[in-house]
Amino acid sequence: xxxxxxxxxxxxxxxxxxxxxxxxxxxxxxxxxxxxxxxxxxxxxxxxxxxxxxxxxxxxxxxxxxxxxxxxxxxxxxxxxxxxxxxxxxxxxxxxxxxxxxxxxxxxxxxxxxxxxxxxxxxxxxxxxxxxxxxxxxxx
Amino acid sequence: xxxxxxxxxxxxxxxxxxxxxxxxxxxxxxxxxxxxxxxxxxxxxxxxxxxxxxxxxxxxxxxxxxxxxxxxxxxxxxxxxxxxxxxxxxxxxxxxxxxxxxxxxxxxxxxxxxxxxxxxxxxxxxxxxxxxxxxxxxxxxxxxxxxxxxxxxxxxxxxxxxxxxxxxxxxxxxxxxxxxxxxx
Numbered sequence: 217x218x219x220x221x222x223x224x225x226x227x228x229x230x231x232x233x234x235x236x237x238x239x240x241x242x243x244x245x246x247x248x249x250x251x252x253x254x255x256x257x258x259x260x261x262x263x264x265x266x267x268x269x270x271x272x273x274x275x276x277x278x279x280x281x282x283x284x285x286x287x288x289x290x291x292x293x294x295x296x297x298x299x300x301x302x303x304x305x306x307x308x309x310x311x312x313x314x315x316x317x318x319x320x321x322x323x324x325x326x327x328x329x330x331x332x333x334x335x336x337x338x339x340x341x342x343x344x345x346x347x348x349x350x351x352x353x354x355x356x
Numbered sequence: 357x358x359x360x361x362x363x364x365x366x367x368x369x370x371x372x373x374x375x376x377x378x379x380x381x382x383x384x385x386x387x388x389x390x391x392x393x394x395x396x397x398x399x400x401x402x403x404x405x406x407x408x409x410x411x412x413x414x415x416x417x418x419x420x421x422x423x424x425x426x427x428x429x430x431x432x433x434x435x436x437x438x439x440x441x442x443x444x445x446x447x448x449x450x451x452x453x454x455x456x457x458x459x460x461x462x463x464x465x466x467x468x469x470x471x472x473x474x475x476x477x478x479x480x481x482x483x484x485x486x487x488x489x490x491x492x493x494x495x496x497x498x499x500x501x502x503x504x505x506x507x508x509x510x511x512x513x514x515x516x517x518x519x520x521x522x523x524x525x526x527x528x529x530x531x532x533x534x535x536x537x538x539x540x
Binding site: 223224226227229230231233234238241242244245264268331332344347348351352353354355 | 448
């Protein structure tokens with residue numbers, strides 16, 4: 217028996233084991249998906265900011281524009297700079313929120329930023345590292 | 357890997373479907389296997405192909421990471437199959453061909469090393485599970501892939517041409533990604 221022939225049962229076993237693992241992973245995911253309907257971006261964002269960035273998160277109740285976001289709104293402080301986060305359900309809604317901020321506060325250069333469905337409004341121009349902190353918890 | 361990763365999800369999380377559809381941070385954060393896969397084939401943390409310091413990847417950059425996640429599948433599956441087979445051969449015949457034992461043990465050592473580093477020195481964003489930390493095992497993974505590919509095509513010679521074509525296409529796409537990263 218050649219080496220290739222004697223090794224084939226091991227390779228076949230490995231391929232079968234791998235296919236079983238892939239099938240179980242896919243099946244498990246399909247079952248999980250049918251039971252859970254996805255965690256909303258607001259919950260993921262709050263969880264990330266508090267658990268991973270160790271930031272204190274509060275509601276943006278003093279910001280009627282952020283509060284109007286259909287996905288929720290929150291406020292926190294990064295490197296001493298306060299930021300309001302409005303989570304829209306669509307990019308057009310996020311654009312409307314950003315436009316509302318501009319109507320009230322002008323250009324808001326360096327303070328206002330829209331990323332996909334998320335709108336950030338900083339108290340003062342945000343540093344790159346402060347923005348990075350928020351990007352790390354970007355879910356849309 | 358931070359508070360997310362202290363639970364079972366670190367070890368069993370598969371990151372589906374985002375390991376294919378959105379293989380960049382912060383998807384499946386704190387899940388070792390999809391994070392390691394995305395780091396090996398793509399750019400999970402936004403260091404090489406996209407720049408995480410200026411925000412999430414744009415649609416073109418995101419699409420490229422998705423392509424990488426797809427083209428990595430056949431190589432990864434074959435390499436894993438070859439590795440498992442070589443491990444089994446090593447266990448059943450421990451005295452035979454010591455050189456092969458090195459091929460089987462090096463990927464295991466690399467995986468355990470990265471897993472240990474990720475759990476013993478946790479960070480808030482999981483960046484201790486970088487693909488570059490497993491570079492030393494790449495030659496052994498390549499040998500595992502070759503072992504599986506050779507075994508399969510010897511057993512099923514008709515698979516040779518289609519699989520070479522498929523793998524060549526995947527390699528070409530991956531090379532494009534690599535060259536784009538090397539010359540930004």
